[in-house]
Amino acid sequence: MNLTIGKLAKSCNINVETIRYYQRIGLMRIPESTQSYRYYHQQDLETLSFIQKAKDAGLQLNEIKELLTLNLEDRVEVRHVIEQRLNKIDERIQELQGLKLRLSTWLDECKTTENECCPILMELKQQATTST
Structure with a gap:
C-alpha cells in the first residue's frame, strides 16, 4: 500500500500538518521521495493509529515517543x-x-x-x- 501524505491524513482523520509535526519531533519517519512524492506504507498507518490511541488514553507526545521505541x-x-x-x-x-x-x-x-x-x-x- 502506497499512500501520499494527504491520503494518510484522510484515512486517519487528522491534518497533514499534524503528520508533518510528528515527523519533525521524531514520532514518525519521513519517507524518501519518489518522483517528487513521499509514499507512506501500512507501518506508517499503524504508527499513526498507535499515536492517536495513546493520545486518547491521555499520554503526552514525549511518552508516546518513548513507548514507540x-x-x-x-x-x-x-x-x-x-x-x-x-x-x-x-x-x-x-x-x-x-x-x-x-x-x-x-x-x-x-x-x-x-x-x-x-x-x-x-x-x-x-x-x-x-x-x-
Missing part, C-alpha cells in the same frame, strides 16, 4: 511510563480539587454575604494588590 516484551519499561503518567494525573486531580474548593468557597461567600460588594471580586483585587 519499546518492544512488546518491554513490560517493565511500559509500566514505568504509565505509572509516571498516572502520578502526573493524580497531581493534576489534586490541583483541580483545590481549585474547585476555592471557587466553591467563593461562591458560598457570594451567596451568603450581606455586603453590597462582591466578595469574589474583593478577594481577587486584594490578591492582585498583595502579590505586586
Whole structure:
C-alpha cells in the first residue's frame, strides 16, 4: 500500500500538518521521495493509529515517543511510563480539587454575604494588590 501524505491524513482523520509535526519531533519517519512524492506504507498507518490511541488514553507526545521505541516484551519499561503518567494525573486531580474548593468557597461567600460588594471580586483585587 502506497499512500501520499494527504491520503494518510484522510484515512486517519487528522491534518497533514499534524503528520508533518510528528515527523519533525521524531514520532514518525519521513519517507524518501519518489518522483517528487513521499509514499507512506501500512507501518506508517499503524504508527499513526498507535499515536492517536495513546493520545486518547491521555499520554503526552514525549511518552508516546518513548513507548514507540519499546518492544512488546518491554513490560517493565511500559509500566514505568504509565505509572509516571498516572502520578502526573493524580497531581493534576489534586490541583483541580483545590481549585474547585476555592471557587466553591467563593461562591458560598457570594451567596451568603450581606455586603453590597462582591466578595469574589474583593478577594481577587486584594490578591492582585498583595502579590505586586
